[in-house]
Amino acid sequence: MSAMPKITVVTPSFNQARYLERNLTSVSGQKGVEVEHILLDGGSTDDTVDVVRRFGSHLAYWRSEKDAGQTAALIEGFERATGQVLCWLNSDDYFWNEYALLRVAEAFRDNPGAAMVTGDTVLTADDETPVMVDMVWRPSARQMRCNMAVPQQSTFWRADAYRAVGGIDQNFKYCMDFDLFQRMSQGREIIRIPHILAAFRLQPASKTATWGDVFRREVAICQTRYGSGLSHRLKVKAVTMEIRLGAAWAELSAILTGRELPCYANARLEPCRAFARRKFGLQF
Template identity: 30%
Template sequence: MSDQLSPKITVIIAVYNGAKTLQQCIDSVAQQTYANKQLIIIDGGSADGTVELLKRNDSHISYWVSESDNGIYNAWNKGLKQAKSDWICFLGADDFFWDDQVLERVSMQLERLPVDVRVAYGQIMLLTADGVNIHATGEPWAKVKKHFKHKMSIPHPGVMHHRSLFELHGKFDESFRIVGDYELLLRELKTGDAVFLPDIIVTGMRQGGISSNPEQSLTILREVRRAQVMHGQSVPSRVWLMAVVRVYIRLLLWGVLGEKRTRKALDFGRRIIGLPAYWTKI
């Protein structure tokens, strides 16, 4: 496959004090067998050795900057100004490409897509903070399309965004702190379609922090609801309301049973309905 015919792919990484995991993220891009790629890293003014790490990896990075910013979506928007590619994906410093042939396999499928497709995605592997596999996530669009208006039903670290998505809809809304990726994709997918790239785990994504804290989960749901209202959903859906109920149940259990027992109880419930353990692993 020649570079002239294959789609160029830009990888934009936002980082702030991420020196512990950023090297793995950079290596996962640098070691890709696919040559037609661009790596952009936007650092928010780190003071933990991240800048020194970026300097050591300068030969692998097309563009990087370290300066204060207003959060991840501000950082990604800065990166978009430097992007020179047909397709763009966004990673955090905790993420990394799953193997060294990911972009090769992704590009082969992107080449075959109709010209009007602006969003394509594969699966991601959820990991513990220590890098132990939890389970893969990401299902075909035909299965999750009906849910997208109600929640983020595709894994953003596995998403490829065509340049035309930003030309048509603009950049990330920086007033969001957590779900700006969902709001951006909602602009396209509330009426359009995404394409699932089968048999590809794109990214490994560490869990913990925001994803495991009930209070933060409520913040996420509030932002999701704000995005939905912005896009014409004046009445909250049953799916969103049930998600709120589940978070309040978690909060109640957290207070009564404590965090450890609550995590065990939640995973017991997951096993009953045939899902793998999650809460005791993050």
């Protein structure tokens, strides 16, 4: 049997001190797997450096200085990475439990042909109250041609696949995950493991809440990379519906098999999103 891969976690950060301890301890607390954590802070003016000095003893590398933003920080982090498996975890997000990365490492070990492994994500309110779950069913390269078929926080990939496609495109400022996963998935296998791996915090300053115009423009770039015109637009809509139905089936399957979920609103279904927005006063 193949050896367990080392996992590199890259965390870009800027003025997120109030959330950073949760991020750092969720990575350093991982059990049963070798983890390399790299933090690139863009010269925060809050208490970020103090938090890192108190709780960042497990970091393989960190710096705090002005940079060109999140995309540039990620590129720098992955250039420094020495793990066989890579991911990024934003400074306001965190791994769900201490065995999240062990499950990921086991999935890569047991599926040597897989280039990407993804799992489930819990979307939380600012205070970590579970709001929605993001669960997908059998994500594929075909789906990734049309839409973001996997949750970024719970998606991991082999370093050699990342380097084969040239890594993150510096021209993307919001949808660098969609762009990277789309390119990296083509001709490669994605597998999903039925476990919650990470939490995505919906907080007021998050890019999800404030970067709507950039998001729409960059999504359009990705969605038209492999086609254009009416027939392609209809294909995108059909695949989007397929992903949403798959998400509903993934959640139903979890319930039927006895999995305990922290909440039941499905992040891929707009009625559930509208409910969460009203109940928790969120913007996304």
